[in-house]
Amino acid sequence: MFDFLAYPMANIILLLYKLLGHSTIAAITALTILINLLILPLNLSQQKSVQKMQELQPELQRLQKKYGKDKEKLAQEQMRLYREAGINPMGGCLPLLIQMPIWFGLIGAIRYCIPSTPVEVFQFSQHIYKWLPGVVGLVPLQSTFLGMDLGQPPSPAQWWSYSLPLLVLVTTWLQQKLLTPPTVGDEQSQAAIMNRQMQIMMPLMFMFFTLQYSTGLSIYFIISSLIRIAQYYLIPASRNGGQAGAGGKR
């Protein structure tokens, strides 16, 4: 389904593997950095959108009280508010939605580069870009990292491989904590409750995700979270969302 992304991503991994001293971890890390650089503008714009949404919370609550019984009017007023503030209410989930195909493409790319089933790698044999320098003969890539098989999901036989999904949990939680802006106003508001749930749900969801698929995918999530944490500290624009409404609670 996502082979249109998996094939090019697999070829990029092959090229990076060749350029980075035949290190699979380095190749996946480099690809993760490239992907995060590509979606950086989107992430920054999401942060701004989130910040604006939070700033509108008191006004939204006022509208809720005022037009609570007239749903149509409430929706009209809210849309007017969003329009005036220049916010797309769907903007908050856009980066997440855009990253989903990337994740599935990456899962496929890792399967092709570090094959665990022969049918898949046979399929990939027809999609290697032979014009890329030095990629002939690279498949399968070296699959072992710290005794873990990067092409396989974590397994009890390699119990320490569960450390990677745990790291995914920790880094995603930290990223969420830093980048989710504080809720303005009522702590019991729907937004505040949702925010708190998201801070728990997201890391758990990502950990579940990485338990199901190849260990190499955990590397992507961990590096991505670390990049976004670094982004928080290094790029002031990304921090604005987190600092908005200093009196609010995370």
Place this chain on the structure above:
Amino acid sequence: MNLPWSSYRFVALAALALLVLTANGCASGVHATSWTGLTVSDDLLYLADLTQVKTLNSADASVVWSFPADPRKDPRGVFYITPIVYEDRVFVASEVPPTGMFSRYKHVLWAVRREDGIPVWSFDVAAGPYVESGAPGGNLFVIGNSDGSVYALDVDSGTLRWSFSTGHRVWASPLIISDTVYIGSMDRNLYALNLRDGKERWRFHAGGAFAATPALWNDTLYIGAFDDRFYAIDMHTGKERWSFAGENWFWGNPVVHNGIVYAVDVNGNVYALDAASGAQKWKRALDVPVRAGPAISSDGSRLFLGGRDGVLYALDAADGITLWSQKGEGQILSTPVVSGNVVYALWLYGPHRLRAFHTDNGREIWAYPPVQEK
């Protein structure tokens, strides 16, 4: 639209969860991730048929025995690799699916009785799938595994006698000649191991992975690799004698007959090479991805191979011209098997998984399983 931003992220996450669960749900049934194998011995066909290993009469494909007898009541996993018949045993392997979130696939090698398919012993130490079959030598059964090891087991008891670790997955069958095991690994080495204790005698390093079994002729091993090259290697020293450049990976097992080696790359180019010099005699492009190597008729006049298009080709070994072809539904990813004047071909993902044809004209003799009336 009165939902806060986090609601949309919540919806996105729920969609992701659904996708993950759907993907896992799709994988929970019998979804073939490898190809199946067939062996012919004494007018019986031994077939790895996904949830069962079956012994069929070669005349009419009637079932003699199955292991397990009823996979719904007694599931033993999915069987792929070619059953190997040796003395009174048949060696098969299965991949047993996980039973919970934290359990993983088990990979079991079975020795079953040749007469009735009753299991004698099993070996479940290997951590990865078995992709190709093993080979018997002396009182040992030697097989490679995706966990990177080569295992040698006692034929009678299944006791592990030795194992040898390579640097990557082992997806190739070994070739055992006298007291030496020749086996390729995805770590780009072809190894020669002492059959008795698994000690390495030599290794030949190529620019790509080895997933084929070498063919032997006049003290020379012939094998292709994933670096798009086909190699002739001295069987005693492991030194290269010549190599030949193809257009893509060489995955299938080559065959040698009368000083000519026949090999096929995964682009579907069939090559006839002079075994002594590597000079190309002829090349035939089938223009379809081909995974498995060719089978050759007993008189060496015909080559049989199939591709991902589900077509079984019979080629003239003298010039590569197509003599006949038979289309089936699904993909042919295994090497056909020739026995006398019958060629058997296996289809993956098709309604008939095994079909028998006359070698001379391609006329179908039977198909298995037969068409079931609704």
